[in-house]
Amino acid sequence: MEKKELDRIKYNDSAHTAGRRFTWLAIALITMVPVCYCFSSEATPVWEKIPECLMFMIGYLAIGLIEALSYAPLLGIGGQYLTFITGNISNLKLPCALNSQSIAQVKEGSEEKEIVTTISIAVCSIVTTIVIVLGMIPLAIFQSTIVDALLPISPYVVPAIFGGLTCVLMARYLKVAIIPFVLCLIICLVGHLCGIGPSLNQGTMILVGMLISVIATTILYKKRVL
Numbered sequence: 001m002e003k004k005e006l007d008r009i010k011y012n013d014s015a016h017t018a019g020r021r022f023t024w025l026a027i028a029l030i031t032m033v034p035v036c037y038c039f040s041s042e043a044t045p046v047w048e049k050i051p052e053c054l055m056f057m058i059g060y061l062a063i064g065l066i067e068a069l070s071y072a073p074l075l076g077i078g079g080q081y082l083t084f085i086t087g088n089i090s091n092l093k094l095p096c097a098l099n100s101q102s103i104a105q106v107k108e109g110s111e112e113k114e115i116v117t118t119i120s121i122a123v124c125s126i127v128t129t130i131v132i133v134l135g136m137i138p139l140a141i142f143q144s145t146i147v148d149a150l151l152p153i154s155p156y157v158v159p160a161i162f163g164g165l166t167c168v169l170m171a172r173y174l175k176v177a178i179i180p181f182v183l184c185l186i187i188c189l190v191g192h193l194c195g196i197g198p199s200l201n202q203g204t205m206i207l208v209g210m211l212i213s214v215i216a217t218t219i220l221y222k223k224r225v226l
Contacts, residue, residue, distance in 0.1 A: 012077055019081030026085045066210050078118035086125045091161040096124040098168050179216040184209050
């Protein structure tokens with residue numbers, strides 16, 4: 001085995017080791033938030049309500065699993081650990097990673113893509129943290145004024161984020177993305193016309209889009225379109 005291949009294996013192993021450690025640390029810290037709250041407020045969970053929330057929790061677990069599988073090829077090893085620990089995947093980390101890959105013009109599956117993506121996500125996480133800290137200062141002072149000013153535009157934030165991300169993905173992977181995009185759009189339109197629009201939420205459409213993407217990509221690959 002060549003030295004370059006050995007170095008890549010060592011890097012991947014070290015990235016997995018560090019990523020798993022920090023992931024478990026992040027899970028522990030997140031779990032401690034409700035625990036500390038219960039101790040400080042002398043409150044206890046209503047255990048009888050947990051069965052009523054099972055389907056809700058299973059839905060989020062399914063979305064998390066799908067995101068992990070679908071984002072992995074785009075984020076790489078180090079980038080994926082960083083992204084899922086720090087959050088804000090679709091609105092910050094993924095667009096930043098795709099933009100850095102486009103600027104650097106790296107090849108799919110290459111070491112350069114792995115390095116560029118990891119560095120861009122790390123810098124994005126640091127910058128985001130600094131911006132949030134700086135933004136909390138005026139928010140703490142003028143909270144009610146800022147909230148009232150931003151309230152009218154809040155419904156348009158998520159559509160704007162996903163719209164921009166869709167444009168990036170459509171531009172880079174047109175052959176792969178066009179079929180799921182068009183079919184999901186048709187499903188949403190038909191669903192709203194039939195009165196089942198509220199049930200076609202983000203979680204549902206992610207599952208539908210993933211299923212369509214897998215089927216469409218498999219057909220295109222077998223027909224050697226890709």
